Amino acid sequence: MSAAEVGAAVAQAHRQEWAFVLAATARVTRDLDAAEECVQDAYVAALDTWTRQGVPRNPGAWLTTAARHRALDLLRRDRTLRSKLPLLVVPRASPDGPVPGASAGGGRGPVTDGADVIGDDRLRLIFTCCHPALAREAQVALTLRLVCGLSTAEIAQAFVVWEPTMAARVTRAKKKIMAARIAYRVPGAAELPDRLDAVLTVVHLLYTTGHTAPGGPGLVRPDLVDRALSLAHMVRELMPDEREAAGLLALLLITDARRAARTGPDGSLLLLEQQDRSLWDRAAIERGSALVVESLRGGRPGRFALQAAIAAVHGEAPSYTATDWPQLLVLYDRLLRAWPSPVVSLNRAVVVSMVSGPVAALEEIGSLEQDGRLDGYRYLPATKADLLRRLGRDAEALNAYRAALDRTQNAAEREFLARRMAEVSGREETELPGRTG
C-alpha cells in the first residue's frame, strides 16, 4: 500500500474516529492528557502498521485497541498516572440510570464493557468538555481539542488568538476538570435539557465562527464549518430522541447548503437577496427540512428547531421577494418567546421590514439601540444602514455603514460594506431630490 494512500486513510480516521478512540481511552487512563498521548501514539503506529499490513476493515476499532494497549502499558509502568487527580470516571451503572434519548452503541445489543459502548463514551466526552462550570471559550477549545482532535495551534488560529494563550486556556480547563472533579459522564435526566443546550451552543458557535471567520482573508473557514457539521451529526446520532439535536443539525445543514452562493466569483460577499439560488445544495436543504419537521413535532419547540424552521422557509423560497415573510414573522415571534435574545429581535426587524416596510423596522432598531446589549455588534448598524438605504436616506445610511465597518474584521464583509458606502455616497451626490425608497 502506498504511503499516500495510508496517509489519506490515517487522516480520514483522524477526522472521523478521534472522539471515538479518545473517549474509550480516557476510560482506561482516567487522565485526559495521558489519553491524548496514547491516542496520538496509536495514530503514529497506524501509519507504520497500515503501510505494512494494509488499512484494517474497521480503523476506529484498530486505533482504539492500539491506544488502550498503550494506555495499559503506561499504567503498568507508571503507577503515578493514577495517583493525584484522576478523571472521575463514573461506573456505567450510575445512580442516575440510563439517559433518555441516548442510544447505547447505536442499537448494537446489550451494553457490555468494551468497544460496544463507545457511543456512550463519546457523549461523556462531549458533555465533559461542555460542562457549564467551564467558561464558554474553554468549552469550545476543549471540544475542538478533545472531541475533534485539533492541535492547539489550529484552534488558536481559528479563533485568532495567540497560541500560548490558547494552550493556557486548554491546560487550565483540563486542570479544573480534574481538581474540581467534573464527572466524566452523561448528565441525568433532570439536568439534561440545560446541559444539552450547552453542548449544542458550543457546536453552533463553532459553526458560526467558521461560517463568517472572525478575521483573515476568506469569508468562510471550511475546516471549522466541517467540524461543526460532523459534531452536529454525531450528537444527533448519539441522541436520536432529542429534538433540539435534530434542530441544530437541520439548522447547520440548511445554512451550509447556501455556502457556494454566499460569495461571488471574486470572493465578494453576496447577501441572501443577491444569491444565485440555483447554487444552493437542494439535497442538503431537503435533508434539513425533513429534520425540521421532526424537531417541531410534539411539545413546544426549542430555539434550534425554530431557527432551523426559519432557515427552511428561506431555503424553500423560489426568490427573495417570493419568500413567505408573514410565516417568518410568526416563527420569529415564537423564537423570541423561546429565546429572548436581542440578536433574534434584530433578525426579526429585517422580516418586519419585508412585511410592514423599512420605517416600521427602523423603530425596532431604535429600541434595540436604546437597549444597549448589541453595542459593538456589527450587524446592528449594518442592518440599520440597509434599511436607511432602502428609504433613500443616504446620508444617514452612510453613517451607519461607517459604524458597521468600524466593528468588522472579516475582509469579505469589510469589502461589502465599503462597496455599499461608495454606492450611497455616490447616490447622495448625484441623485435628484424627491427620490423615494
Added chain:
Amino acid sequence: MAQYAILIYEAESGYAEGGQEVSQQTMEAHGRFAAQVGERGGKILGGEALEPTSTATTIRGDVVTDGPFTETKEALGGFYLIEARDLDHAIEIARLCPARFGGVEVRPVMDTSGG
C-alpha cells in the same frame, strides 16, 4: 466522595438593614439547608457564619490594618465544608445554600493526603 467549600458572599447591608426579622429567617433557612444536604446524599463536615467585615483585621507582611483583605460590595460572610460525589453533586447542594443578598462560590478542597 470529595470535599468542597461553599463560600457565601453577600452584601452585608442586607442584614444590617433587615434587622431581627431577616436574621431569624436566615437562621431558619440554614437549618433547612442542613437537613436538605443529608437528603441529597451529601454531608456537612463543618461551617460557620462570620462577623461582618467591619470587625476584620488584615495583615500583609508586617503591616496590620483595619478592614477586610479587599473591599468588595459582596463580602465573605460564612462558609460550609461539605462532602459530595463530584462537582455536579456539589453544585446541586450549593444551589440550596441560602444567600439572599448575594451568591455562593464552590471550591474543591485540595487533597493533600496522597503525598
